[in-house]
Amino acid sequence: MEECELRDGWSRVCIGLPPVLIQVLVGLLCSIVTMLVGLFAVYVYLSRRAKRPRARSLSFGLMTFGFLLGLPSFLWHAANPTLLPSTHVGLHATFVVGDVIDHVGFVMLIYWDIVNEGVRLALALDPKGRKLGLRMSTAMGVICIVVQIVFLVPFWILIYTVDTDWQRSTLCSAFAVMQYVIVFGAVPSFIFGTLAWRLRSLWKDLPGDIPLHLLYRLRYTQLCLTLLTLLGVTDGILGLTVALVPFFTVLSGFLYDCVALLSLSILTLVLLGIEVFLTYQKARHRTNRPCQLDASEVLGVVQSGVSLLKITSPAPSAPCAPPAPGMRPAGPGLSRTWSRLGPVMPPVWERGLGQGIAETFQEIYGGTLNSADCMEDPPTSEVCIHLVKPMTAPARCSMWECLAAGFTSNSHVCAGAPRRRHLARPTVMVSHCWASSYRELMLIMKRYDDNTDRSNYFFVDVFSMNQHDFADLGTYSESAEPPDMYDMMLDALTRSIKVPGCMLLAMVPHENSKMLTRSWCLYEIYIAWKVKAEVSCGFIPEAEQVMKQSLTKDDRFIRRMLSKINAEASSATVKADRDMILKLIHSAGVDRFNSFVREKLRTSLRVVALTTLREVEGKDMEIEDVSLRRARGVGGVRAARGALRTRPEAEALSSIGIVKTSLMRAAIGTHCDGCGGDIGLPRPSH
Structure with a gap:
């Protein structure tokens, strides 16, 4: 007993490994667990601002908590490798509870999150296969969770109680076969590899410029399945080696603490880091979304912009310096007041606006027209003819220009959300039919914002193009x-x-x-x-x-x-x-x-x-009800009724036809x- 410097925690057999190696590996494990706890705290904070899959959040929570419960045992073993935590009832009991929780969380992450997501993506257009795959992955998760509880609890109790070498050797071999080979080894790695191959084949059927959120889903799932496949193959080889080779059987405790748990903690840290990044991206996009303006506020912005842009005096005769390339100079249609605010306007293709601003014009349409003239679900052409053109007629410019000028003179509107929150360089060009419902167009744009998890700026011809003067292009x-x-x-x-x-x-x-x-x-x-x-x-x-x-x-x-x-x-x-x-x-x-x-x-x-x-x-x-969500702005909108009916409808229809036809x-x-x-x-x- 005195001649043996170091013994294995499971087999209790003397092993010829230097204690410093145990200290380094277990110390590294303690450091990773500490980082894992801190990273999970960040994840919890970010999850308050962005919804994430419940199974994924619960899995990472269980795994982090399980490693945290095992931390006292790791620290005790790192301080003195000659002392075995499995002989201390308090440390061993805490470690056992944490180990079971950790394995349950890992199984949930594998089957109820990663494999389920892989099945949804790989079999999206195969309804029967998709339904069967989801049922099988869910059932496999339940079975593996039950196996972990039923097998691990008696195993850890026996590790603490049995004394003979052959009993401990049998326990080590049984653990290697059950955990390394069956539960996490070669058998499930075949499933992981098949799904990873199916996802790789899926890329061939998709365009190269798929939406960012879908790209993240595919890459995350494919990366996880690839790592699980490699982990499963490695576990299978390790399990067979430990079970069949006596030299490695006596090292079972060292291999589990310093190799298996260390590898699992690193894998968990990597996957949680990726999940924190995705959650941060989603939370940032939601946080940066502009405040919503009601219809009366938008109407006030437009009216202020029209007042600034309408012709109030003749244009100066002195020549002006040419503007920057791609910018339109302030010409006869721009007043001197606006020229002091900004001498140039961006070209048509750089005029994008947020969905929230465009959506308010549906309510403005209903609030500024008589009930007899107002359509319940107007097409886009109706909104342009009876709303956009009459509102911008005094300035004979695009609605985007009126909004840009109006935001400049109404900086108090939506405090904390300046003009750039609502108007910016477009990120999406909307191709639509003017005969279709304007309400449904707004729903599509809003849905696109939701699917991309960010506030997009849309190029919509009704607002970005000058409906009075086509030379604005x-x-x-x-x-x-x-x-x-x-x-x-x-x-x-x-x-x-x-x-x-x-x-x-x-x-x-x-x-x-x-x-x-x-x-x-x-x-x-x-x-x-x-x-x-x-x-x-x-x-x-x-x-x-x-x-x-x-x-x-x-x-x-x-x-x-x-x-x-x-x-x-x-x-x-x-x-x-x-x-x-x-x-x-x-x-x-x-x-x-x-x-x-x-x-x-x-x-x-x-x-x-x-x-x-x-x-x-x-x-x-x-789907939110627009009229209820912005009811407080209806009164201000109806106060402007009549001002937009000064232009003959025939002139508006003729002008809009010229623009679209050209x-x-x-x-x-x-x-x-x-x-x-x-x-x-x-x-x-x-």
């Missing part, structure tokens, strides 16, 4: 020669998609989207592909639920939607536009064009399937040199 040029209208229009359309790098298709109604029947909408998809922009399909929440049910049954929904894409069957506001479109598409090949659009939508719909099928606990799916002519009838693409549409003759 142009940029400042030192050349005396006026720019070619087709080049200017196509450049504006291309940049409005290229600048944000993302285009959101408002699919309304979802079963027979009007967008897929409009020639200019199909061409916008083509432009997005040429500039390598991300194309996302947006649906209202109710449609997402219908889609979820349809996509989990079969792919008939996708086939039915794609079958309706036919450029020859598309329509345009003006027959001449449609003829021009068909002529250009025929020259490039109708079948090639249709195939390209179908393929782009097919990959986008796969992304939609994955995002609509995600099941994050605590996600609120209810945009379609330019966007579809012009070739963009340098944009690339397999489908080369020739430039029309003038």
Whole structure:
């Protein structure tokens, strides 16, 4: 007894390892446990601001608590490696409770979070396989939890009580086979590897520019499954070695404390660190969301902006220095007052606004029109004709410019949320049909904010474009020669998609989207592909639920939607536009064009399937009632009734028709040199 310097904690056999090695490894384990506790405290704080999957949060909590309970035993052993914690009843009991809790949490993390998420992603479009996979992973989690409790508690009691060497050797071999080989070893690693391979194959069916939140889900799940596969293979080899080779059997306690638990703590720290990063990203996006303005406040901002921008005096005759490239100079349509506030305005394609601002115009529409003239669910064109154009008519500028000027003069509005919280460079270009519901367009934009977990800035033509003067699309040029209208229009359309790098298709109604029947909408998809922009399909929440049910049954929904894409069957506001479109598409090949659009939508719909099928606990799916949420602003809105009815409706309808028709002519009838693409549409003759 005196000749043996160090004994194994399980076999109680003398081992020829230096005590300093035990001190270093166990000390490292104590340091990692301390970092794990601190990191989990940060995770708890961030989770108050961002909802996370309940199974994941509970798993990390149990694992952290389990390691914390084992910390006294680790510290005691690191202080003096010759003393065995398994011989001290208090330390051993605390360690046993912590070890069981730690293993239960690890099993929950594996089967109820990582494997379940892998099944949802890999089998998103296979309803039967997905349902069976979720049931199997949940059942495996329950079975493994029961096994951990039933096996570990008697095992640790026997480790403390038995005395003979052969009994301890048998216990060590049984533990190696049960834990290393069966529960966490080669058997489950086959499942983990299969799911990881399926997720890798899934990447081939998705576009390269998938939404960020989906990218995080795929990478996190694939990384976890890969690590679990490697861990399972390693555990299987280690378990067989410990069970069959006597030299390693007597080292069972050392291998468990200094190798297995150390590896598990490092893995837990890495996974928790990734989860803290994802939670921080989500919490930051939610914290930075701008405050919501009611309708009366927005109306006041617009009216202030119109007052600043309307023509109050003739423009100065002295020449001005040219503005920065890409900026529009303050011309005759801008007053001297506004010129002192800011001499230039950003070009059309750099005018983005938040969804909350755009949504208030639905309430303003209902509050400023007589009940006889007000539609209950107006299309976007109705909102533009009867609201946007009359409000901006005195200044003859875009609604975005009125808002920008109004925020400058109303800095007290929404204290702590300046103009840049509501107006900024666009992050998404919204492609929508003006004949569709404006309310549903707002729901799609809000849903996109929710799915991306951030406040996006949308390029919406109704607000970003000047509905009175189409020349607003142009940029400042030192050349005396006026720019070619087709080049200017196509450049504006291309940049409005290229600048944000993302285009959101408002699919309304979802079963027979009007967008897929409009020639200019199909061409916008083509432009997005040429500039390598991300194309996302947006649906209202109710449609997402219908889609979820349809996509989990079969792919008939996708086939039915794609079958309706036919450029020859598309329509345009003006027959001449449609003829021009068909002529250009025929020259490039109708079948090639249709195939390209179908393929782009097919990959986008796969992304939609994955995002609509995600099941994050605590996600609120209810749709807020706009009228109730902003009821306090109705009174101020109705006070302005009558001021917006001064312009004849015929003039508004005529102007808006000119703008949309010109945009379609330019966007579809012009070739963009340098944009690339397999489908080369020739430039029309003038």
